[in-house]
Structure formats: structure tokens, C-alpha cells
Amino acid sequence: MDGQARRQKIVEIIRKSGKPVSGTALANELNVSRQVVVTDIALIRANGIEITSTNRGYVVSESKKCKRIIKSRHTDDEILDELFTIVDNGGVAENIIINHRYYNRLEAPLNVSSRREAKEFMEAIASGKSKSLSSATSWYHYHVISADDESTLDIIEEELKAKGFWLPIDDWILQ
Numbered sequence: 486m487d488g489q490a491r492r493q494k495i496v497e498i499i500r501k502s503g504k505p506v507s508g509t510a511l512a513n514e515l516n517v518s519r520q521v522v523v524t525d526i527a528l529i530r531a532n533g534i535e536i537t538s539t540n541r542g543y544v545v546s547e548s549k550k551c552k553r554i555i556k557s558r559h560t561d562d563e564i565l566d567e568l569f570t571i572v573d574n575g576g577v578a579e580n581i582i583i584n585h586r587y588y589n590r591l592e593a594p595l596n597v598s599s600r601r602e603a604k605e606f607m608e609a610i611a612s613g614k615s616k617s618l619s620s621a622t623s624w625y626h627y628h629v630i631s632a633d634d635e636s637t638l639d640i641i642e643e644e645l646k647a648k649g650f651w652l653p654i655d656d657w658i659l660q
Contacts, residue, residue: 491515492525496534496545505542531582531592533629550631552579553638556652557645558625561610561617568603570644571630575637578603581618582627593618595628627654 486494494515499506508526512519526536526543533552537544559567571578578597585591597603610617619626632638645651 486515488525488528491517491521492529495522495525496529496536499536499543499545505539505544507542510542531580531590531629533631550577550633551635551638552629552631553642554582554627554629554654555642555645556625556627556654557650558619558623558652559650560624561620563650564610564617565603565607566648567645567650568597568606569600570648570650571628571641572597572599572603574632574641574644576630576632576641579629579631582629583618583622583625584627585621591618591621625652 495511498511498514508519508522511522515522526538530536532554535546537546557567568578578595580592580594580596582590582592595606597606609615617624630638630641632641642651
């Protein structure tokens with residue numbers, strides 16, 4: 486079973502169970518190590534499925550929010566425009582993900598849902614105390630975007646395309 490099929494199976498097992506499922510139980514059922522399960526859970530979460538870890542195991546939190554991963558590229562001067570495009574159209578920039586040549590996948594939460602939060606984020610970057618994560622990958626990056634419905638996500642994606650920020654997604658993030 487390949488990684489993507491295994492991750493789909495993990496979500497299926499947890500949903501069908503109706504109760505928390507331990508990482509050990511998942512590992513035994515799928516004939517993999519517990520570390521593989523932990524890694525798979527992280528990838529599942531990055532793809533917008535909310536899995537919560539409890540002291541009794543994993544549960545799928547059924548969120549009413551729709552989520553989508555988008556790939557983007559722009560300079561630091563255009564970050565605010567990207568974030569405004571997302572929030573002005575009813576979305577939330579949940580995080581930023583980069584695929585660094587040496588460090589591999591790096592992810593940081595954003596949770597930007599308003600212009601005020603977008604401006605505060607940019608003020609932190611502009612202060613010089615930190616740099617944008619995407620600057621480490623020539624400004625290529627991914628976001629998990631959430632919204633109330635798929636049509637809102639479609640609008641956000643179209644707006645990002647019109648501004649030249651949106652790029653076709655690579656397979657690495659889905660594996």
C-alpha cells in the first residue's frame with residue numbers, strides 16, 4: 486500500500502471507529518511502525534483533515550470549514566496583497582508550508598483571518614526581527630486556506646490566479 490492509500494485508510498479507520506484509535510492500533514492494522522503513523526497523521530492534518538490527539542488515541546474532528554491547499558509565489562512586498570486577497574474574500578490563511586531543499590517540509594501557523602491580523606504579521610516581518618519563511622525557497626510556498634464553503638475557496642483561488650500568485654500544486658505535499 487502506498488503512502489497516500491495508507492493515509493486514506495487511517496482516516497477511514499478513525500472515522501468508522503466512532504471512538505479514539507491509538508497510534509499503536511493503527512500501526513498494527515496497517516503493518517507499519519508507530520512513527521510512520523505519526524508522520525502520516527501530520528500529513529493528513531496538513532491536507533486539511535482535522536485529527537485530534539487525545540490520551541486515548543486519534544479522533545477525526547469534523548469541521549464545518551472547507552479547506553484547500555494552494556501553492557503560491559510572490560515577493561515579500563506582495564505578502565500583504567496575498568493575505569488581503571484571502572481574507573477579503575472570506576478565507577483564513579491557516580498556515581504557510583515550504584519545501585526546503587535541506588530541511589524538507591517546514592510549516593508554521595498563520596491563522597490570519599482579517600486585514601488587521603495580516604497587517605500585524607507584516608509589521609513583524611518588516612521589523613527585521615524575522616524573515617518570511619518563503620524567502621528561504623525563492624518565495625515558493627503553500628497555504629492551507631479555509632472558508633465556509635467550496636465556492637468561497639474557488640473565488641479566492643481565482644483572485645490569486647488573476648494576481649499571478651497561484652501556481653499548480655506539486656505532488657509532494659499530498660504524499
